[in-house]
Amino acid sequence: MRVVVTDAEYTSLDIEAGVLTVAGHELVRAQCRTPQDVIAAARGADALLVQYAPVPAEVLEALPQLRLVSRYGVGVDGVDLDAARVRGVWVCHVPDYGTTEVALHAVAMLLALLRNLTGHDREVRAGRWDYTLGGELRRPGDLTLGGVGLGRIGRMTVERAAPWFGACVGYDPHLPDDAWPPGVERTSLADLFARSDAVTLHLPLTEETRGLVGADLLARLPRGAVLVNTARGGLVDPDAVLAALESGRLGGVALDVLPEEPPPPDSPLLRHPRALVTPHVAWYSRQAEEELRRKAAQNVVDWARTGRPTHVVVEGR
Structure with a gap:
């Protein structure tokens, strides 16, 4: 599968690569700020790893191949959950990292x-x-x-x-x-x-x-x-x-x-x-960041292997 990281503050994606590429998936890095950025970067993507980039309905409509969105974090308010349900796109998160x-x-x-x-x-x-x-x-x-x-x-x-x-x-x-x-x-x-x-x-x-x-x-x-x-x-x-x-x-x-x-x-x-x-730092420790990144990527791997991500917010098909 093609997995696009829409945006991330991390200097390296070595942790994500250690989960995804080892499982045989392609990992592509982008740095998106707007819905248009996401659409341009994620053409042909099967799954997205999202930190702050918005994923409204227009993004989901423009990416018919997209099957899963995995968020770095607990909150998923940047993803249009209703539009994801309508299109059968899985939405998952990491509820327990920090x-x-x-x-x-x-x-x-x-x-x-x-x-x-x-x-x-x-x-x-x-x-x-x-x-x-x-x-x-x-x-x-x-x-x-x-x-x-x-x-x-x-x-x-x-x-x-x-x-x-x-x-x-x-x-x-x-x-x-x-x-x-x-x-x-x-x-x-x-x-x-x-x-x-x-x-x-x-x-x-x-x-x-x-x-x-x-x-x-x-x-x-x-x-x-x-x-x-x-x-x-x-x-x-x-x-x-x-x-x-x-x-x-x-x-x-x-x-x-x-x-x-x-x-x-x-x-x-x-x-x-x-x-x-303070600068949105409450979640942070070195160990919490590593766990967050690993689990966000593992959602994708588990879905590809079993048909279901680990931490589901919206059921896809």
Whole structure:
């Protein structure tokens, strides 16, 4: 088969080649940014490995030979899933490559906000050695933690962080009661925001969740609450977050993902003293990257050998 890597940040595709070419498949590298780029690069391709390149309906329609799209990562919001179903194209992903890393990053961001580490660091570097300059800090045991989305990563995050808090509440409409983590009170999304002094997001990006955290939910938070997002940038309205920071409703925000990556250099969030921003790095460790790349390629090999990829999002034919 002909397998096209539409785009990748990796300097070498040796890991993918070690999976695909050993199994007898042709591997072609491209660097696509637009649907038109994907169409031009993937003529005659049987399968795509996709990092950030968009795969809307027009791409699937223009590539009748295409049978499978395997995404480097968990989210598949860049692929038109409905169009893939109609055309019988398999869509698969890698759901379990960086669970520990993302949970660790989320907890690290949460604790950094609660202890205002960046603010204290900034004051010390400016020559001011005074613990009061970082503002009032609150004892976590008096606070409530809210976890939005309690899949692999969300569950690990709240299980690690909850012991520091006085209470923990959670929202996940898709998680059955028999899989609900102990010690986490199940509640509605609105109630979670109304009660939580710290909120961590762990949801996929769908039409239902896009822009979910906007002015309405942020207004429900207790004054001075903090928000962490290591999931998908599109979950959060950045303008609403900025307004909540300015009003004091949000005491701090930590974002590893943004709607636009990288953000514009003049983005107000990058200049705000109570915003902590990292470059979509929560998933990363050397081992996680190797696992991600290997499993994304293995989806293709398994499909070619057995008729079914390992981690299916959309059933093909």
